[in-house]
Amino acid sequence: MEQSLSSSPTSPTPPGLRVLVASSEAHPLIKTGGLADVAASLPAALRQLGCDARLIMPGYPRAMRQLRAAQPVCELQMPGCRVAVRILAGLHPDHDLPIYLVDAPESFTREGNPYTDLSGRDWGDNAERFLLFCRVVALLAQGLPALKWQPDVLHGNDWQTGLAPALLQETPQRPATVFTIHNLAYQGLFDRATYDRIGLPAALWTLSGLEFHQRLSFIKGGIVFSDRVNTVSPTYAAEVRTPRFGCGLDGLLRQIGGRFSGILNGIDYDVWNPASDPLIAHHYDRDQFALKADNKIDLQRDFGLPRNEDAFVIGYIGRLVEQKGVDLILAILPEVLRDPRIQVMIVAAGERPIEQALREFAAQYPRQMGVFIGYDEVRAHRIEAGCDVFLMPSRFEPCGLNQIYSLRYGTVPIVHRTGGLADTVVNSTPETLAQGRATGFLVDELQPQALLATIWQALRLYREEPDGWRRLATTGMAQDFSWEASARQYLRLYADASAERHNRLHAASA
Structure with missing residues (x-):
């Protein structure tokens, strides 16, 4: 399953909670929207607070070109892949945030938008592509020997990571799981034929699992199977629990009760600051x-x-x-x-x-x-x-x-x-x-x-x-x-998720 290539690049990391942030994009490696800004800034802010936070994302060509100090650490034989998937480890281009890239050329070596072709249509194999990503995320969450690192918390973001908590649900050594909804309108929906084709466990096709109106819902996997779920502002968290904004999932979000909350995004004032912004000609405050x-x-x-x-x-x-x-x-x-x-x-x-x-x-x-x-x-x-x-x-x-x-x-x-x-x-x-x-x-x-x-x-x-x-x-x-206040709220959310994970383990063993 796993073949080690070399040891992971080392960089000084503060002691404390180990957090693996999973995202389909991160600035400046690749960006289509605000998710990319959050995926880069939040783990960096967590590291400032003493966490050993790391990011995992697909190995798009633009991301591969920009990763600093990149080196392969292992190869994985994954279901449905004709060739081995490599894990590359390196650093963010602008600061010392460790990043893992999932190098799967058949799935991710496509220039341009991560989700659509040049005509603006969704890639026809998006379900396979992001299921592969979720499978790799789930493996890293359990601790790959070649990485010599296992997270205490897996933090997924949006539908592209939603199946990872579902794949981990029966794994005793899994970390606590947190899932963030950045936009509920984008749910990762696919038909039943796709579900059967990509090889997900039949037991997950239930109303209490991944089935959503006779379709596979990636985002529902993140909501149902994560220890804590949040979205990116308090007001939106209240809105999506109503039929007007809930995109059909408002009942589920009401049902999970206290497991769901809202944390406002921050911004990186090192990047967005008119007093020092290198992209503008005239600085001011x-x-x-x-x-x-x-x-x-x-x-x-x-x-x-x-x-x-x-x-x-x-x-x-x-x-x-x-x-x-x-x-x-x-x-x-x-x-x-x-x-x-x-x-x-x-x-x-x-x-x-x-x-x-x-x-x-x-x-x-x-x-x-x-x-x-x-x-x-x-x-x-x-x-x-x-x-x-x-x-x-x-x-x-x-x-x-x-x-x-x-x-x-x-x-x-x-x-x-x-x-x-x-x-x-x-x-x-x-x-x-x-x-x-x-x-x-x-x-x-x-x-x-x-x-x-x-x-x-x-x-x-x-x-x-x-x-x-x-x-x-x-x-x-x-x-x-700034991100510091938001990052502190995420630390509290991680603690709640860890407590939920502990309680579930205790209940299962009782």
Whole structure:
């Protein structure tokens, strides 16, 4: 089953809890969304608190190229694989976080998106690919001799890791298991024929197991079989227990009761800090807020728009899908762009008709609107630094990170009152502004006119009360959403999961 190749690379690791974080992506190795930021930042923050936290993810080509001090440590003969799977060990490109890559070329040597082909369609063998990943995660969780390391806690993230706790359920030496839902809308659903084909135990096909309306559900495996389950904000944790947001799993999430909770994501202030960000040209902080305007000029040049320090610049970064409320942005653009002193900057990709609509707006308003289709980390940082406001009219948002980045950069967020957006942004009212608590604008009704009215409210404050605008923006900059506080909450969750694991063992042996 396992063939050792060499000893794992050693790096000084603090004593304490051993945690294996499993994720299908991690920044900068590969990124499609906020999961990648969390998967890199949380284990790094845990290590700062004294944990021996390590990350495991698939060995995509981009990840293999970036892994520092990489060396193979063992080979595994896995079910369904014609060739042995290698485990590579190395370090994160930017800090000393140990990372294991699952080198399975038939499954993961595909350039581009980890989940879809170049046309945007899901890879046809996603069930096989991520079952393989889960099988390897489960093996590492039990302690591979070649690694000379076994975790006390396995922490899975999203559907791509959901089968690992299910595969470990009957294993006496398994670690405690924690499963984090980053977005319940993505569940890893496959038909019964796929279930039969990929060779999962027949006993798991039950309503109390992996079966979900006659389909295989990867995410249900993580929910049912983990000692503790959480999602990425307290408000979203409450929302997904309702039929409106529960995507069919609200009953199960209510059923597991105290095993389910919400922990707000943090952000890495070493990466997202306008006072030191290497990706922006002009650094600034709360006390030098006026210097932010220089980044606006740079952003206008980047997007080929006229230089105008007095322009009211609106930014958006994200996926072009219904969840993000992009249809609302499209609906209000004609009215917004009637004001020649407003500019709109967008870095996004997603559904082709929305991409085309944005390109057409940019062509129609070449002096007011700049669009980049795709994701670009440099442009993302420059939008956060150069815009005056940031739009996030998401229909639902488990946590959201861009509104937190925006707060740090003094770019006032305009967001829908949902999920993590409601947990991180304090609405601007006469009272909260007078009290110095306001940090942004919350939209309660997801209608184009409500979003437009909120933009006009922000614009009035920006143009008529510049001192009030500065207080609003710098209050946001003063908020602390660093990873340390969130990581401490995860430590408590790990302790609860370990206690649950102990109690189950005790009950089984009684």
